Amino acid sequence: MEEKILLDILGLSSSQSEVGHFALVMGEVEGNRRLPIIIDGFQARAIALEIENIKPNRPMTHDLIVSIAKTFGLELLEVIITELREGIFYARLIFEANGKIHEIDSRTSDAVAIGVRFKVPIYTYEAVLAVAGIEVTDEEEDDELPGSAEMDEEFPEMEGEEEQVELEDLAIPDRIRRLNTLIEEALSNEEYEEAAKYRDEINRLEGENN
Secondary structure: OOOEEEEEEEEEEEOOOOOOEEEEEEEEOOOOEEEEEEEEHHHHHHHHHHHOOOOOOOOOHHHHHHHHHHHOOOEEEEEEEEEEEOOEEEEEEEEEEOOEEEEEEEEHHHHHHHHHHHOOOEEEEHHHHHHHOEEOOOOOOHHHOOOOOOHHHHOOOOOOHHHHHHHHOOOHHHHHHHHHHHHHHHHHOOOHHHHHHHHHHHHHHHHHHO
């Protein structure tokens, strides 16, 4: 059996070739090859929310799948990006239930979105990286690769000085309520990085208030 290669998620950015799509950039953990995979906006949002540890008010589709799997004793062991065929990546979800292994075919974007929720390793094979991987040298920065811009470039920063001054004028409980409102607005606009910054500020304020 071909040896599996462990991957890590390096970032998400707007696709330069397809409007409304994003590039999910994976990188081999013990190497310098990058694997950019074009996914649609819904899947990008699902992956970004979980990476940033932001929980929507109601479960998204992938959250629901995870809840159903756990309710019925299915435990995800790993995700494997198995092949690239005619420009399309294929993946499999490897589940275990009652001592039996079940392999389920999946779109790669769905597999990654579910995998990050189970917090399991994501693998691929050498044959996939050999065809679709992009090798970078130690001197090259990731943002020079197509589709590998840092998430900060796609998801805006927090509001400017005026917004921060307004928050600083409020008592801590009022600030937290205001920040929760800003999180909801950011999520509605798909500004995930901004929502994460507001979340981090809430965590800081709650720590000071304890």
